[in-house]
Amino acid sequence: MTTTLITGKGGTPHITSGDMGAMQSGIIGNGSYLLQGSDGTFPTVTMQDANHALIPVLNLVVEGRYARVTEAETATIESGVSGQNRNDLVCLKYTRNNQNIETAAIAVLKGTPNTGTAADPTIPSGSIHSASGTAWIPIARIPISGITPGTPVMLIKQLPPMSKLLDSVTLDRKIWSGPYGMKVRLAKVGMMAFAFGSTSFTSNINSNGQTVHETMDAGFLPADEAAILLEGVNGQHGSLSFYSDGKVTISGSMNSGYYFRVCGCWPVK
Structure with missing residues (x-):
């Protein structure tokens, strides 16, 4: 047998x-x-x-x-x-x-x-x-x-233990309140974070790397530095740069009342 x-x-x-x-x-x-x-x-x-x-x-x-x-x-x-x-x-x-x-x-x-x-x-x-x-x-x-x-x-x-494997496949999502009234959808899977969707501003922006008061959410801080790209339907574009300490800067010429596509991907700390 x-x-x-x-x-x-x-x-x-x-x-x-x-x-x-x-x-x-x-x-x-x-x-x-x-x-x-x-x-x-x-x-x-x-x-x-x-x-x-x-x-x-x-x-x-x-x-x-x-x-x-x-x-x-x-x-x-x-x-x-x-x-x-x-x-x-x-x-x-x-x-x-x-x-x-x-x-x-x-x-x-x-x-x-x-x-x-x-x-x-x-x-x-x-x-x-x-x-x-x-x-x-x-x-x-x-x-x-x-x-x-x-x-x-x-x-x-x-x-690694199975608990780490679980962390690596668990999806964490939130909406981050960024500068100038923008809202950005964020998601994190394991050690990678993503920004996606679309957003808009409550006022006009004309900036070349201005530091803003808002900081990146602690759970989505990059290992070094990262960026979120903003592409407007009318040809306007800009970006948000942020760092491991949470500091955020904004660059670009973007008007309020328009929607901007959001794209970003970075390794988290």
Whole structure:
């Protein structure tokens, strides 16, 4: 019988790591990922001293298997050689023995020193998906120049929580009250904001970058600067420029009583 109700009561133990690994790979992905910590940030490997990399508490999903570093631990980095460069890789080493007992541990792959640009060591072949006896999952690179190790570079992909995914697809809309009586429709999806529709003014405008009293809504502030373009049906046109601090300037020659098409798109902070 090849069809099994994995999470149903079977009367005997029947849920394997392969079952859960297949499910988690299907939901999360077939690769290897770093999950955020309880403080909402993604932890990083640091150097404790010249010969020890400090691996913090980590939550990892590697080829469907969930692995944890429950307490900070160190990995030994061999001393470098003056005048030579080397890259070492801090990895999670997965092992499956002849009895299909699976374990995981932090291990270091040492690179080959040379006088030129350092290259990462070759990752030994092997995959959990393929039931290999060992699989190496790189977590961080330790660049070593001469006898001095540099700042570790995280290599494993970060996997944001589902709450972030929800934020990225949630539509936020509002009408912003801009200068000279104008009303602008704004929308935000994830980290992108949009201005659309049409608007009009309550007085004539003739400006070359005048700063106005109104500020851009806090929820739609750009990462740096952005602009909303205004195109009138009678050939008049102008623009609103605004910045990460909320300051807004207006440019153009536009008369009241006319409608202007609104167009804008920018990344938010």
